[in-house]
Amino acid sequence: MGKMIIFRVINNRMQFKCEMCEARRNLPVQPNIRNRNIRCHKCGAITRCQLNRRLTRRELQSGKATMVTREGRKIAVNIHDISINGGLGLEIPMRIARAKVVKVGEEVRFECKWNPRLLGSGRFQIISTDGQQRLGIKKLSR
Ligand SMILES: [Zn+2]
Incomplete structure (x- = not known):
């Protein structure tokens, strides 16, 4: 598995992008979760996602x-x-x-x-x- 990739979360949704094939998908995320491994819906690769809700504000x-x-x-x-x-x-x-x-x-x-x-x-x-x-x-x- 690759390195942790930071995704911005806005209104409990993230714009996921597969690390391998770059397929994109808008996904809901639960509040209070910081890290999540997401399996790509196209190629099946798992991307390690770090969910950042504060990037823009900070x-x-x-x-x-x-x-x-x-x-x-x-x-x-x-x-x-x-x-x-x-x-x-x-x-x-x-x-x-x-x-x-x-x-x-x-x-x-x-x-x-x-x-x-x-x-x-x-x-x-x-x-x-x-x-x-x-x-x-x-x-x-x-
Ligand atoms: Zn993929």
Whole structure:
């Protein structure tokens, strides 16, 4: 059997492509399954599939941004995940967390080169903190 091949899963379906004969088939996949050996419907070869549900999101959304406080202080942050309703999770540097520079309820904005459309405009509010480096942020309606 060949090497593990990564397939993207969207809405619990994958576009399978046989490693041997390149036959394609759109297949349903169960949630929570990461690896699956799939037998080709044409040639019978088995392809080792790694199911990746996050490829697109990670590619688009992981990255660094600059968070700007109301006082104009600029803080380098790592964006972790972005939920559908406009909230996102991010990580601030430990020294900023220790100094308690940012607080829940505070308004911030972002400078973000890799995704200016998402973060480059608009105001956000800090809605949660884990007391350490993780913050939850929500976009404020204009
Ligand atoms: Zn095949």
